[in-house]
Amino acid sequence: MKTVLFLLSFLASLHLAAQDTSAVIVHKDPRLDALVRKQAAINVAVKKASSRTMRGFRLLVINTNNRDEAIAAKTKLYTLYPELKAYLAYQSPYYKLKAGNFPTRAEAESYKRTMSVLFPKGVFVISDIIELKAEKDAVEVED
Numbered sequence: 001m002k003t004v005l006f007l008l009s010f011l012a013s014l015h016l017a018a019q020d021t022s023a024v025i026v027h028k029d030p031r032l033d034a035l036v037r038k039q040a041a042i043n044v045a046v047k048k049a050s051s052r053t054m055r056g057f058r059l060l061v062i063n064t065n066n067r068d069e070a071i072a073a074k075t076k077l078y079t080l081y082p083e084l085k086a087y088l089a090y091q092s093p094y095y096k097l098k099a100g101n102f103p104t105r106a107e108a109e110s111y112k113r114t115m116s117v118l119f120p121k122g123v124f125v126i127s128d129i130i131e132l133k134a135e136k137d138a139v140e141v142e143d
Contacts, residue, residue: 056130057108058087058098059115059123070095073119080118084111085131101130 062073074086074097087098099115102108108125115123 052132053129057102057105057125058100058128060126061097061099063096065093073097
């Protein structure tokens with residue numbers, strides 16, 4: 001009886017070993033290739049964008065919960081200092097107006113002294129991620 005079971009299991013294992021497993025057919029959607037190319041282009045664009053930023057300083061010009069006051073301060077800032085880029089952000093319930101992209105605190109302090117007279121609530125130097133000078137190389141993503 002043991003020999004019969006052994007022979008049956010041996011013959012079954014030979015049958016399993018004889019199957020051809022070298023041919024695998026993969027059916028994939030051709031849109032996957034387009035999606036992979038698009039994601040690769042996005043990755044390149046993100047890498048370039050992150051290489052144009054660094055740690056630096058900005059001026060916190062106004063921190064208010066009045067939207068009209070924040071927009072008026074932004075207009076005043078653009079009028080008096082057109083060389084500075086203004087960033088108006090809403091962090092509930094406050095509007096924060098930040099200005100400039102200063103790599104060093106000394107540069108930010110020099111603007112702070114002149115701006116403190118114009119904005120009586122106070123101008124503060126804060127640490128932030130700043131933008132470096134923008135280059136004119138944009139990556140286009142193909143459809």
